Amino acid sequence: MLPHALARFRPPIATMASEASSAAPATACGVDEASRRRVIICGGGVIGACTAYFLASKAAGRVAITVVEKSAIACAASGKAGGFLALDWCDGTPVADLARASFLLHRSLSDLLDGPRTYGYRALTTLSLALSPSELSRSRSPALPSWIDGAAASRPRTIGTPETTAQVHPQLFTRALLSSATAEHGVEVVLGEVQSVDVSGGGAGVVLRDGRILPADAVVIALGPWSSRLPLVSALFHISGLKAHSIILRPPQPDAISPHALFLSYQPTPSSKILDPEVYPRPTGT
């Protein structure tokens, strides 16, 4: 996941204070509207959706949350990703604990939100394979699932088990989380393009391209590779995108495809570059 910037700001700005009156209605949890903190989350990808979901579920009505998305929820990388999850593949790196916690959180979240049905959550066996179309092998490894051409695949190695690897359909996952945050916790989604985040004058405001200004106590910037377009972010550090292709195939008999993810290495000719496509069959039939 790409990093995102979290900007925290001081108490409500003047426009908010003047909007709030003593007759402000109480929310479902008994917190009156005037004392709720306003958080604007810029970006409706998986980072924005997860931030909204967890903030809303932990804050129990004490925070009013708005997600601002330019086009559609999960329209960018968060809708096109492989959706692959691994428990221990970051071990030995600074994010090892985070990756492990994230994997386990996905498992419990799936129990809570009916992940297998709602967004295609399932455990996987993950194989690493070398594809050698020029050197066809005579014997077929028993580790290969039936839908793989055994002659062209060699050296299968199990690099993940159902205990350590899993998947989600990333677009369905992102949308399911945000739908739950909207339905259960009143998170609001606004379609609009964030032009700037204004932190002058003792408060914060998100300025949209169409001229709307959304006042806030805190702003989360989760615009993926576009985050650096905001001077507030680019003044601190640079975030850039990394392009990757995603091709979706619909097999004629999706039920014949078992829950195996494949990490392939493929060298079309001895002198060409080794390519490393990844294959993630989904329970949704793609």
Ligand SMILES: Cc1cc2nc3c(=O)[nH]c(=O)nc-3n(C[C@H](O)[C@H](O)[C@H](O)COP(=O)(O)OP(=O)(O)OC[C@H]3O[C@@H](n4cnc5c(N)ncnc54)[C@H](O)[C@@H]3O)c2cc1C
């Ligand atoms: C092909 C591919 C495969 C991948 N596979 C995996 C994988 O298997 N496992 C894994 O963990 N990760 C994978 N990733 C990485 C993962 O998809 C990304 O890290 C993740 O989706 C980033 O989420 P995000 O919310 O930060 O950004 P994004 O998904 O880019 O969301 C940013 C959102 O901000 C919106 N936006 C942009 N500018 C504005 C603006 N000015 N105003 C309002 N909204 C704006 C965009 O429309 C977009 O919806 C893959 C990525 C790709 C491309």
